[in-house]
Amino acid sequence: MEMEQQTTLAATLEDESAHAFDSTVARIWRVFWILLIVTLVEIALATVHYFTGMPPVLLRNVIFLSLTLVKAFYIVAEFMHLRHEVKNLILSIMIPLLLFIWFITAFLTDGNSWRVDRERRVTQTEQVSPAP
Structure with missing residues (x-):
């Protein structure tokens, strides 16, 4: 009797683990x-x-920024299991x-x-030649 229960339990655990693996x-x-x-x-874009x-x-x-954020949040939700x-x-x-x-x-x-701002200031700088 005990052997049958162990066999049944083992079969049930195998089925559950196979189902969990498949999901x-x-x-x-x-x-x-x-x-x-x-x-x-x-x-494509x-x-x-x-x-x-x-x-x-x-x-x-x-x-691009929106799609990248969607991917980042989806990865975080799924692979860091934050969704659950x-x-x-x-x-x-x-x-x-x-x-x-x-x-x-x-x-x-x-x-x-x-x-x-720095580029604007550089272009506005006047080049002056030295006095003779």
């Missing part, structure tokens, strides 16, 4: 296809812009991440304004 593999393939589609959209010049650069950059966590843990990770992205954007913008 994990299916989820990984779903993530792969979603990320592939988003990447192909980015490549870049190719269209390269050959036609459309859409305008600012719109293209906004679209409690709300407070998700917020404790995502808020600093968003602040970090904002800091990078602010520093790049500020650095670009310094570069433009």
Whole structure:
């Protein structure tokens, strides 16, 4: 009797582990296809812009940034398993991440304004020859 219970338990555990493995593999393939589609959209947009010049650069950059953030958040949700966590843990990770992205954007913008300002001052500098 005990041997039959152990055999039944082992068979049940094998079935459950096989089912869990299949669902994990299916989820990984779903993530792969979603990320592939988003990447192909980015490549198609870049190719269209390269050959036609459309859409305008600012719109293209906004679209690229948006698609990149979608991919980043999807990867974080799936592979760091944040999708299945409690709300407070998700917020404790995502808020600093968003602040970090904002800091990078602010520093790049500020650095670009310094570069433009410096170039403007250099071109306005008047070249004077020494007195005879």
